[in-house]
Amino acid sequence: MPSLKSLRTRINSVKSTRKITSAMKMVAAAKLRRAQEQAQAARPYAERMERMLGSLAASLAGGEGGPALLAGTGKEQTYLIVAVSSDRGLCGGFNGSIARFVRNKARKLIVEGKTVKILCVGRKARDILKRDLEKNIVGTIDEIGRPQLGFHHAEKVAQRILHMYEAGEFDVCSVVYNRFKSAISQIVTDQQLIPFAPPVAVEPARGEAPKLVAPGDSQAIYEYEPDEGEILADLLPRNLSVQIYRALLESNASEHGARMTAMDNATRNAGDMINRLTLNYNRTRQAIITKELIEIISGAEAV
Amino acid sequence: MADKVEFELVSPERLLLSRAVEMVVVPGVEGDFGVLAGHAPLISTVRPGIIEVHEDGKITDRIFVAGGVAEVNAERCTVLAEVAMPVGEIDRHKVEAELKDLADDLAAAKTEDDRDVLQAKIVIAESKLQAISTVH
Incomplete structure (x- = not known):
């Protein structure tokens, strides 16, 4: 499972790519x-x-x-x-x-x-x-x-x-x-x-x-x-x-x-990718929280 | 109207003028010629100079062209110009500076081809100057 940090960096990098492609699209349109x-x-x-x-x-x-x-x-x-x-x-x-x-x-x-x-x-x-x-x-x-x-x-x-x-x-x-x-x-x-x-x-x-x-x-x-x-x-x-x-x-x-x-497509693809990555990120985060909770509860029960 | 001629002036970059006028005077290589409605079909090359558009006995437009071709028939007069600009837009100082640059380039030019190209540019610039001096 990718770490939370690596996911975060990827999301950010795709976001900045999207910014560039959408700017290029505007320029090309003009x-x-x-x-x-x-x-x-x-x-x-x-x-x-x-x-x-x-x-x-x-x-x-x-x-x-x-x-x-x-x-x-x-x-x-x-x-x-x-x-x-x-x-x-x-x-x-x-x-x-x-x-x-x-x-x-x-x-x-x-x-x-x-x-x-x-x-x-x-x-x-x-x-x-x-x-x-x-x-x-x-x-x-x-x-x-x-x-x-x-x-x-x-x-x-x-x-x-x-x-x-x-x-x-x-x-x-x-x-x-x-x-x-x-x-x-x-x-x-x-x-x-x-x-x-x-x-x-x-x-x-x-x-x-x-x-x-x-x-x-x-x-x-x-x-x-x-x-x-x-x-x-x-x-x-x-x-x-x-x-x-x-x-x-x-x-x-x-x-x-x-x-x-081309840039319009790229912008759209980047958007899709960000959605997917964000979903993945949230799931991973949730999984980690759940895991920690289970650890705490099972630790408390053992006492 | 029957006694008008459709005049069109086109340069590669844009369509400058397209309307019915009374008469146009075009600087042909073998002398200026005026075009009225019902002119005999003619194709002529154009030397650098001024195209004058006459309406109601007055000159309404003066446009500088740097050579091209004119096609005339009974209803229409089409001028294909390489460079065309209204005389009013020519900037004397700019042209003079350009002329000076060209003269320098000509002195520095090495090949025969370069010289020919520059010479042609000089002729155009000079006729531009001439065009302005006829106005003022």
Whole structure:
């Protein structure tokens, strides 16, 4: 039977753990709200960018080649996977699911005879992936978005990817991130960035009315200033930044959502544990008192 | 109203402006252009400068943009700007300090790429200053 003192210390330690987890939950909830607002604010830009690129790409389609970012390098040998995770742990399955997805994808590609390179955004993905894919990891970008995630962070990541692309280090690039669905559910999403794949159908973002695209809108013959090629050359790298920015924002919101849920569970579990331990403690105390009484009474009877 | 154009100004961080206006003047790379309702479809890159929103014959908003793209069609004018802020929010001293820092960085920059990036930033800062001086 555990001693009373050891029980007391355990109860206290679980109590302070509960304090920490519940504080973390509050913090995550506050951050989640901000992250969500930020993600929502970034949506219009990404949507319009997509629409514009779509019409540009359509008007260029049929023409030869186009910029390498649009047409690709013509091979599909080397894949770059950008894994977006968080820098900190204690957020449930958030990083684990990213790592699992990346690992499966990388294995599949390796079996097919492709070369796989992984760029980790966030420390956690690297920590998990380096166990069995260490030689595939080409770089890590961490401490991103501190104190607050901004567009320039995304631009930095995009610059790095572009440099690698121009140096011919990969042919296809995709980004894997947790898309924010709700505070308790995040969806691992795999999005191809290079070559640019026009979205099949843009689903309207939550809380926003579906965009009414006037008929004939996309078919309108645009005038270009300067010409298509130059605009496209300007727009494609920018689109890359925007897509990465969106991935980072979604991932950021997901991280806080995941942490909030995880910490909520932890707080509840700690509460249960405290109840159990307290019951145990009281029983033990009662048992000791009873034992002492019996000793006294039987001693008195013996006299 | 038929003679209004839906103007939207978006930056990656937020939607700055979205309303029907009479006319917008956008600084295109090949010169400023005014957009009225019924404008011919056009896609143009935007140089750093000021977007002017005209209503009832007066300028109601002046917004600084640091480059981007504009898409125009008969009903709508959408500007995707990298950085956008109302001219009134630009702080002269801050920009001047920034410009000085950038010049220092440029002198210290080693690679060609760094220099290009800094040069682009300097152009933006300079056009910011220019934007303020046209107001005062």
